[in-house]
Each structure stands twice: as structure tokens, then as C-alpha cells.
Amino acid sequence: METYLTVLVRYVKLFLKEKRRDFMSQTLLEIKDLHVEVEGKPILNGVSLTMRAGEVHALMGPNGSGKSTLSNVLLGHPKYQVMQGKIFYKGEDITSLKTNERAKKGIFLAFQYPVAVPGVTVANFLRTAAKAIFGSEQAIKTFRKTLKEKMALLGMEDSFASRYVNDGFSGGEKKRLEILQMAVLEPRLAVLDETDSGLDIDALKVVAEGINRLSGPENGILLITHYQRILNYVKPQFVHVLMHGKMVRSGGPELAQELELKGYEWVDESVATGV
Numbered sequence: 001m002e003t004y005l006t007v008l009v010r011y012v013k014l015f016l017k018e019k020r021r022d023f024m025s026q027t028l029l030e031i032k033d034l035h036v037e038v039e040g041k042p043i044l045n046g047v048s049l050t051m052r053a054g055e056v057h058a059l060m061g062p063n064g065s066g067k068s069t070l071s072n073v074l075l076g077h078p079k080y081q082v083m084q085g086k087i088f089y090k091g092e093d094i095t096s097l098k099t100n101e102r103a104k105k106g107i108f109l110a111f112q113y114p115v116a117v118p119g120v121t122v123a124n125f126l127r128t129a130a131k132a133i134f135g136s137e138q139a140i141k142t143f144r145k146t147l148k149e150k151m152a153l154l155g156m157e158d159s160f161a162s163r164y165v166n167d168g169f170s171g172g173e174k175k176r177l178e179i180l181q182m183a184v185l186e187p188r189l190a191v192l193d194e195t196d197s198g199l200d201i202d203a204l205k206v207v208a209e210g211i212n213r214l215s216g217p218e219n220g221i222l223l224i225t226h227y228q229r230i231l232n233y234v235k236p237q238f239v240h241v242l243m244h245g246k247m248v249r250s251g252g253p254e255l256a257q258e259l260e261l262k263g264y265e266w267v268d269e270s271v272a273t274g275v
């Protein structure tokens with residue numbers, strides 16, 4: 001005969017399984033027919049994309065196709081005007097939310113060109129950012145300790161914490177700092193705009209490990225890249241191609257390999273001919 005305890009355990013297991021399924025099937029991001037202008041110039045002409053929790057999506061496309069524009073719009077950059085379409089995050093319409101409100105909800109953008117902030121140290125910057133996102137401030141000592149651990153995982157020397165943000169940083173160091181921010185802020189949805197560009201082979205592996213450590217069944221990652229090589233370490237389930245402000249093709253990881261071999265003209269031609 002079943003005891004009360006075994007019945008209870010069975011129900012708890014069932015409940016947890018359901019919860020996990022909820023997470024996995026949850027739509028994290030839904031971009032619907034997005035049209036965006038910058039200073040009166042149309043850049044995105046009807047972009048749609050759906051990402052569920054637990055998924056990694058790679059976004060590729062030629063220079064000037066609108067990838068960074070899309071990432072800026074996702075974070076609500078005021079310069080980019082949404083003329084049509086909507087952005088939903090966990091089912092909520094966030095199209096008109098301010099950048100800080102989106103960040104508080106767990107959306108993060110790693111910039112293609114991180115800016116220098118002379119006078120503000122990395123440690124102060126990250127502690128202030130964490131306070132803004134989480135609402136409470138960690139004691140300096142505790143924060144320093146966790147920061148040190150996270151920096152070590154990303155192969156960054158301790159001295160970085162007391163340097164000014166991106167001031168005199170090499171290209172690769174800037175990209176590591178973007179991932180360090182991500183590690184501190186632990187976002188649900190991370191948009192990484194060419195975080196792999198300019199990294200040497202070892203740095204690429206370290207950064208990829210950092211990204212993988214933060215991906216999980218509750219998170220989503222939109223990885224913007226020009227190169228297949230990072231996709232050897234951070235495995236996307238979906239690859240999309242943006243051209244002339246439109247998603248022209250979506251597929252699995254094999255699409256990235258095909259692009260590397262054949263280039264974007266191949267997509268353009270196959271779109272034009274309907275192949």
C-alpha cells in the first residue's frame with residue numbers, strides 16, 4: 001500500500017516536471033512584423049522572430065543588413081523608431097518600454113562597439129548596474145568576491161576591476177567585459193552583438209564558455225555573428241539570416257555552415273528564384 005509520503009513525492013515530482021515543461025515551452029521573445037526607421041531612414045522592413053526559453057538563436061547577415069539595429073530596438077534605444085509591429089517579452093508587449101525597464105525585466109545587450117567610460121571603474125560600474133537591475137545593493141566586500149570569481153572564470157586579471165570601463169581596453173578585453181556584465185547581471189534574454197569579433201582563438205573559447213555557463217532552460221540567447229566558428233562552441237538550435245532589413249531565411253545550424261561556404265549572394269539568389 002502506498003504511504004502518504006510516496007504519494008506526496010509522486011505529486012511533487014509531477015509538479016516539478018510540469019514546471020520544467022512550462023519553462024521550456026515559454027515564449028521568451030516574440031518579434032512581430034517589426035518596421036524600424038533611424039532618422040527617417042527605413043532599416044528594418046518587417047522582421048519577425050520567435051524564441052522560446054532554453055533556445056540559442058544565431059542571427060547572421062551582411063554588413064548593414066540591420067542586425068545591430070534590431071538589437072538596439074530590442075533594448076529600446078531612443079534613436080530607433082518603431083513604425084509598425086510589436087515586441088513581446090514573456091507575453092508582455094514591451095515595444096514602448098524604456099531601456100532601463102527592459103533591463104530590469106532581464107533583457108541584456110552586449111554591444112558590438114562597447115564605449116569607454118573614463119573615470120568609472122569596472123567594479124563600480126558593475127556594482128551600480130547590479131543595484132539598478134536587482135534593486136538592492138550588495139556589500140562591497142561580497143560583491144568584490146563574486147566579481148573576482150567571475151573574472152577568473154573569464155580569464156581576466158584582478159587589476160581589471162579597478163581600471164576605467166573600456167578605457168584603453170583591447171578589442172578582446174572589451175568583449176570579455178561585455179560577457180562579465182552578463183555574468184553579473186544574469187539576464188533571462190541576452191542579445192550578443194558580435195561578441196566573437198576580434199577575439200583570438202583562446203579568448204573565443206573562454207568567451208563561449210562564459211556564454212554557455214549562462215545559458216539554461218530558462219534563458220534565451222540571440223547571438224549575432226558573422227562567423228561559423230563561435231557556433232562550434234555555442235550551439236544554436238536556429239540560425240536566421242537578415243538581409244536588407246528582412247529575415248530572408250531560417251534554419252538549423254547547417255545553415256551557418258552553408259553560408260560560410262556559399263556566401264550571402266547564394267541566399268539572395270535563392271530567395272529571388274524561390275529555390
Ligand SMILES: Nc1ncnc2c1ncn2[C@@H]1O[C@H](COP(=O)(O)OP(=O)(O)OP(=O)(O)O)[C@@H](O)[C@H]1O
Nearest residue numbers: 038039043061062063064065066067068069070079
Ligand atoms: N544611428 C544611425 N544613423 C544613421 N544610419 C544608421 C544608424 N544606425 C544604423 N544606421 C544604418 O542602418 C543600416 C543597418 O545598420 P546596422 O548597424 O544595423 O547593420 P549590421 O547588420 O549590424 O551591420 P554590421 O554587420 O556591419 O555590424 C546601415 O545602413 C547603417 O548605416
Ligand SMILES: [Mg+2]
Nearest residue numbers: 067068069112
Ligand atoms: Mg552590427
